[in-house]
Amino acid sequence: MNMADRLREGGRAAPAGHPAAAPAAAARTVSLGNEELRKFKAYLIDRVSSSLDLTALSYDEATRRDIERRLQEAYAGARVALPETVKAQLLKDVLNEFLGFGPIQPLLEDATVTEVMVNGPNRVYVERQGKLELTNVRFDDEDHVRRVIDRIILPLGRRVDYDTPLVDARLPDGSRVNAIIPPCAIDGPSITIRKFGTKKLTVDDLIRLGSLTPAMAEFLKACVVAKLNIVIAGGTGSGKTTLLNVLSSFIPEGERIVTIEDAAELQLHQEHVVRLETKKPNIDGRGEVTIRDLVKNSLRMRPDRIVVGECRSGEALDMLQAMNTGHDGSLTTLHANTPRDAISRIETMALMAGMDMPLKVIREQIASAIELIVQQSRLRDGSRKVTQISEVCGMEGDTVILQDIFKFTEEGVGADGKVLGQMQATGLRPMFTPKLEAAGFKLPAEIFLPPAGARPSGKGWR
Numbered sequence: 001m002n003m004a005d006r007l008r009e010g011g012r013a014a015p016a017g018h019p020a021a022a023p024a025a026a027a028r029t030v031s032l033g034n035e036e037l038r039k040f041k042a043y044l045i046d047r048v049s050s051s052l053d054l055t056a057l058s059y060d061e062a063t064r065r066d067i068e069r070r071l072q073e074a075y076a077g078a079r080v081a082l083p084e085t086v087k088a089q090l091l092k093d094v095l096n097e098f099l100g101f102g103p104i105q106p107l108l109e110d111a112t113v114t115e116v117m118v119n120g121p122n123r124v125y126v127e128r129q130g131k132l133e134l135t136n137v138r139f140d141d142e143d144h145v146r147r148v149i150d151r152i153i154l155p156l157g158r159r160v161d162y163d164t165p166l167v168d169a170r171l172p173d174g175s176r177v178n179a180i181i182p183p184c185a186i187d188g189p190s191i192t193i194r195k196f197g198t199k200k201l202t203v204d205d206l207i208r209l210g211s212l213t214p215a216m217a218e219f220l221k222a223c224v225v226a227k228l229n230i231v232i233a234g235g236t237g238s239g240k241t242t243l244l245n246v247l248s249s250f251i252p253e254g255e256r257i258v259t260i261e262d263a264a265e266l267q268l269h270q271e272h273v274v275r276l277e278t279k280k281p282n283i284d285g286r287g288e289v290t291i292r293d294l295v296k297n298s299l300r301m302r303p304d305r306i307v308v309g310e311c312r313s314g315e316a317l318d319m320l321q322a323m324n325t326g327h328d329g330s331l332t333t334l335h336a337n338t339p340r341d342a343i344s345r346i347e348t349m350a351l352m353a354g355m356d357m358p359l360k361v362i363r364e365q366i367a368s369a370i371e372l373i374v375q376q377s378r379l380r381d382g383s384r385k386v387t388q389i390s391e392v393c394g395m396e397g398d399t400v401i402l403q404d405i406f407k408f409t410e411e412g413v414g415a416d417g418k419v420l421g422q423m424q425a426t427g428l429r430p431m432f433t434p435k436l437e438a439a440g441f442k443l444p445a446e447i448f449l450p451p452a453g454a455r456p457s458g459k460g461w462r
Contacts, residue, residue, distance in 0.1 A: 037090065038140060040080070044094050047074040052098075067098050101171075102148045103137045104191075108171070114195055115237075120188030121145050130382015142182075145189040149179045152191075158280055167280070170263040171196075177263070194237070200267055203246050211239075211385050213423050215447045216406050219389070223372055224250035226439035227305075227329030228432060233342035234376035239384040240333040241265055241309065243376050247331060251305055255329075258298045260291060261309035274301060291315040292353075295322065308332040314353030316346050317362075323369035339373040339390040343400050346370075360398050367395045371432055373402070379410075379419045386423070391430045403428055405448065424450045 048070045071094055075087070082090065096105040107116045107126055115127035121139035125132050139145050149160060153169045160167045166180040176194040203221070206212045212220075223230060224247050232247070234240045248268050251257060257273045259266050264277050276298065281288035291308065292315040298306055299322060306327055311319060311334045323330050334349075336342035343366060350362045375388035387408040393401040405428060410421040425448045430436075436443065 037086075040078070041090060041094060042140070043078070044071060044074050044090075045097055047077075048094070048098070064095075064099055067095060071095065101151060102144065103139055104148070104193075107135065107137065108175070108193070108195065116191070116193040116195065118145060118189070118191040120185075120190065130378070142188045145191065146181065149181070149189060149191060152177055153179070159283075163283075164280070168263050170265065174265050174267060176265055196265070196267075201242055201246065202249070206243075206246060206386075210383070213406075215425065216386060216389060216423065219405070219443065219447060220247060220374070221250045222436045222439070222441035222443060224248075224329070224331075225252060226432075226436050226441060228371040228435070229323045229328060229330050229369055230372045230374060231342060231346075231370055232331070232333040232374045232376060233336040233339060233345075234333070235335065235337060235378060238376045238378040240376050242384075243374065243386070244307070244309070244331060244333055247374075248307055251329070255304035256302060257305045257307060258301055258303040259307045259309070260294045260298060262291065266307065266309060268307075274303075292318055295319060298322075299327070303327065304329065306330045310334060311346075311349060313349055316349035317353040317355065317365075320346070320350065320362075320365045320369045324365060336375075337377075339375055339388055339402050339404075342373050342375075343392075343402070363398065363400050364395060367392055367400050377408075380413070381417055381419045383419065391432065393431055403430075405430055426450070 048067060051070055052067070068091075071091055075091065093103070096102055101108060104116055104118065104124065107113050107124070110126075112128050113126045114129075117125040117127075117132075118139070119125065121141055121144060124135045124137040124139075126135055127133075139148075149167075152171065153160060153167055156169050158167050158169055160179055160181055162183070165182065165184040166178070169177040169179070171177060171193070174196045176196075178192045179190065181189040203212065203217050207214055207217055230247065232240050232243055234243075245267055248257070248266065248270075251268075251270060253270055253272075255270070255272065257268060257270055258276065259268065259273060260276045262278050264275055266275075276294045278291055278294065279287065279289040290313075291311075292313065295306070295308065295315045295318040306319070306322055307330070308315065308319060309332075311332050316334075319330065319332060334342060334345055336345045343363075346366055347359065347362050350357075350365070351359075370392045373388075373390045373392065374386060375390070376384065377387040378384050385408055386406075388404055389406040390402045390404050393403055395401065404426045406423060406425050408421055408423045410419060412420050414420050427449060429445075429448050433443075
């Protein structure tokens with residue numbers, strides 16, 4: 001029986017002559033193989049767990065110090081002397097099992113990582129600067145992954161099991177989490193975490209990083225303050241939620257804002273914000289509260305602004321109704337690759353509401369309700385930019401008419417792999433200019449003119 005096995009049996013001393021048999025202070029440093037180190041880690045977790053009430057565990061600094069003390073005692077009682085670097089990493093890993101999210105905690109703390117993807121216990125990927133990388137992080141087994149999933153979702157009152165094998169959730173910092181387990185996940189439990197940066201991006205950051213021009217930022221600010229209904233469209237990972245956060249920061253103080261999300265991600269800093277979040281059905285399939293339910297309910301909450309994190313289904317029709325019945329200044333996002341595709345997506349989602357309405361009527365609702373579509377894109381080099389700002393001009397026959405106010409024109413790829421191009425005005429003034437002027441924004445004509453001699457820029461925020 002090896003040393004790790006003896007440790008797992010309760011910390012009994014190793015046989016005489018074994019390096020672990022000497023007192024810790026006098027023991028010569030030993031090294032353990034990966035499997036023995038894993039068992040030693042499990043032993044320490046068991047010893048600390050046996051002295052704690054895990055159901056009442058809080059996550060404050062006093063609890064951290066208490067667990068660190070118990071952990072040091074368990075390590076000393078094992079009478080094992082590991083190299084200092086190995087010991088420090090081992091103790092940190094064990095602490096992460098109690099107060100963090102296990103093996104992926106260091107990845108969540110790494111500011112260069114924007115996404116963490118767990119594909120079963122033995123393959124963990126991260127995204128850095130728009131590129132995927134395979135890490136050396138490993139879980140013990142599938143049950144270990146499940147325990148981490150449970151730690152994420154249980155505080156939110158959500159569950160994942162054989163009958164409900166997928167779940168959306170969030171971390172305490174607002175990072176978005178999706179988890180899926182067998183039988184739907186064939187190769188083992190999967191976790192996908194879209195991290196929120198520790199520093200909230202501002203409009204100045206987006207300008208500095210080349211995602212927006214100052215003229216576009218000034219124009220969008222005027223549109224938000226003037227209470228235009230705005231849709232942010234883009235693909236997965238293009239930065240729609242970040243841009244929605246930036247635009248919502250322009251909403252004046254003193255307005256009552258109701259936010260509606262599947263998993264709360266928006267970080268509004270206005271004082272008067274009511275945050276609503278969907279609820280999954282309980283174990284007998286009842287009690288579900290959908291985005292559509294929350295949109296309908298929000299209309300009775302006297303909102304000045306309704307901000308929907310993302311429209312995915314029939315709630316699009318309710319959003320159109322709200323925009324058409326006096327709830328101006330509403331903001332939402334949806335998945336689409338171009339502003340024209342965004343119109344088609346809204347039509348499709350409105351039809352998913354189950355109302356027997358002619359397509360022309362839905363298009364008339366769209367043309368009447370939505371005034372601006374902002375297209376957010378993720379380019380080939382991983383950068384994220386606002387590539388189009390388009391006005392919804394109304395109907396012509398059976399077609400919703402769009403006109404571009406600003407547009408990004410790609411001009412190739414630089415030697416460093418960065419996409420080159422220019423973001424500039426198209427020369428067209430929006431038809432809703434009088435509405436901006438009524439709100440106090442008399443934008444200079446130069447904002448809508450293509451800049452002379454504009455230099456290509458390949459930068460974009462990541």
